[in-house]
Amino acid sequence: MKRSLKIEQHAQSKAQRLLAQAHALGLLLKASVVRRRFRCGKPNCHCAHGKRHQDLIVCRLVRDKTQTIRVRTGREPEALQWQKNWKKFNRLVEKLTTEEIRILSLPKDKTNVRYRRRG
Numbered sequence: 001m002k003r004s005l006k007i008e009q010h011a012q013s014k015a016q017r018l019l020a021q022a023h024a025l026g027l028l029l030k031a032s033v034v035r036r037r038f039r040c041g042k043p044n045c046h047c048a049h050g051k052r053h054q055d056l057i058v059c060r061l062v063r064d065k066t067q068t069i070r071v072r073t074g075r076e077p078e079a080l081q082w083q084k085n086w087k088k089f090n091r092l093v094e095k096l097t098t099e100e101i102r103i104l105s106l107p108k109d110k111t112n113v114r115y116r117r118r119g
């Protein structure tokens with residue numbers, strides 16, 4: 001077996017594994033997830049004396065405008081996990097692109113190509 005064919009088969013199998021890993025990630029959140037601390041403004045509230053309120057917000061850019069939402073109580077772990085999944089997905093796409101570039105740089109296997117004679 002030619003060396004380039006072995007390299008291509010290895011790269012193809014690695015690409016398939018990367019695709020399977022990307023598929024297994026689950027939901028993805030392409031946004032910033034930030035913990036926000038704030039004062040509500042009520043004079044008798046505990047936040048007026050130093051201990052601020054906090055919540056988790058998600059910010060993303062939509063048509064050149066920042067969209068911000070507050071994550072509901074109990075949904076924080078999901079938002080954080082989905083953001084981690086997005087970061088993992090991006091790393092997998094970079095690795096997958098590397099393998100695809102490797103495959104495209106190899107010569108095409110002549111046994112799989114059919115040539116037609118021009119008349």
